Amino acid sequence: MSLLGAIEAGGTKFVCGIGQEDGTVVERISFPTTTPEETMAQVVDFFKGKDIAAIGAGSFGPIDPVKGSPTYGRITTTPKPYWSNFDMVGHLRSHFDLPIEFDTDVNGAALGEATWGAAQGLESCLYITVGTGIGAGAVVGGELIHGLSHPEMGHILVRRHPEDKFEGFCPYHGDCLEGLAAGPSLSKRWGIPGAELTPDHPAWAMEAYYLAQALMNYILILSPQKIVMGGGVMKQLQLFPLIHAELRKQLNGYVQVPAIMDDIENYIVPPQLGDNAGLCGALALAKKALAAG
Numbered sequence: 627m628s629l630l631g632a633i634e635a636g637g638t639k640f641v642c643g644i645g646q647e648d649g650t651v652v653e654r655i656s657f658p659t660t661t662p663e664e665t666m667a668q669v670v671d672f673f674k675g676k677d678i679a680a681i682g683a684g685s686f687g688p689i690d691p692v693k694g695s696p697t698y699g700r701i702t703t704t705p706k707p708y709w710s711n712f713d714m715v716g717h718l719r720s721h722f723d724l725p726i727e728f729d730t731d732v733n734g735a736a737l738g739e740a741t742w743g744a745a746q747g748l749e750s751c752l753y754i755t756v757g758t759g760i761g762a763g764a765v766v767g768g769e770l771i772h773g774l775s776h777p778e779m780g781h782i783l784v785r786r787h788p789e790d791k792f793e794g795f796c797p798y799h800g801d802c803l804e805g806l807a808a809g810p811s812l813s814k815r816w817g818i819p820g821a822e823l824t825p826d827h828p829a830w831a832m833e834a835y836y837l838a839q840a841l842m843n844y845i846l847i848l849s850p851q852k853i854v855m856g857g858g859v860m861k862q863l864q865l866f867p868l869i870h871a872e873l874r875k876q877l878n879g880y881v882q883v884p885a886i887m888d889d890i891e892n893y894i895v896p897p898q899l900g901d902n903a904g905l906c907g908a909l910a911l912a913k914k915a916l917a918a919g
């Protein structure tokens with residue numbers, strides 16, 4: 627069995643790992659995201675001399691994951707200092723003569739959950755992270771979704787909660803889903819960090835109201851067989867039953883499938899790969915790279 631290299635490229639930290647084709651991570655390292663020169667030097671140092679057969683990278687975005695595009699492999703228009711237009715795949719190729727698969731962190735996580743986690747054996751699933759931002763990736767018909775670029779499901783528009791006075795913080799759209807429901811919206815709206823809000827605080831019903839609307843839209847458009855919800859905010863496990871109830875209310879009996887009508891607790895779930903969801907996602911991308919050769 628070949629060893630694989632995995633890179634979870636986050637906006638605040640990078641996690642690199644060595645794993646096996648069965649999803650087991652055998653070694654991992656993490657360091658802060660600074661400049662591409664400094665951070666990528668640490669990535670290269672970690673993998674140099676290791677007996678790996680392919681590399682998978684799941685990255686913060688926006689990125690260009692479309693093979694054949696002139697800017698394929700780059701982090702594109704990020705406001706993150708120094709990283710705009712950074713050619714991640716080109717940089718890796720200049721150091722490693724290996725198959726490389728490059729995708730969004732959330733597409734990677736969706737593939738990881740479909741390969742080894744909560745959506746194992748299913749043809750389709752959606753992975754959404756609710757953290758510093760909101761992003762989602764999806765597997766449909768066994769394939770990750772790309773198109774012009776990649777989906778940006780965190781920036782969809784949602785109906786405002788009647789009692790919400792917060793204007794939203796998305797620099798592009800103000801009160802899109804990310805602007806109203808990502809981690810920073812909790813502290814900006816309620817004055818204390820999300821992690822310090824008590825489980826019975828009204829913040830969570832409002833949060834569930836927004837997230838359920840997003841899930842309803844994803845279900846209506848993609849019809850995923852499983853929805854996996856990760857990221858810092860979803861550590862608040864009381865959100866799950868609130869989201870289940872709110873989603874049922876909003877769908878109002880329109881999608882009559884047993885997964886939603888009778889078994890929603892097993893339909894919308896936390897990542898089975900837990901805190902390894904991101905790194906295992908990158909590992910799943912590496913496995914894909916290996917298969918593609």
Ligand code: ADP
Nearest residue numbers: 756757758759809810820821857858859861862
């Ligand atoms: P990132 O999105 O940067 O990769 P995380 O998924 O950890 O990182 O998300 C960080 C965001 O989640 C922050 O806005 C933080 O306030 C929020 N957060 C982290 N832990 C919790 C928690 N236990 N409850 C609520 N919010 C949290």
Ligand code: ZN
Nearest residue numbers: 781796799802
């Ligand atoms: Zn937005």
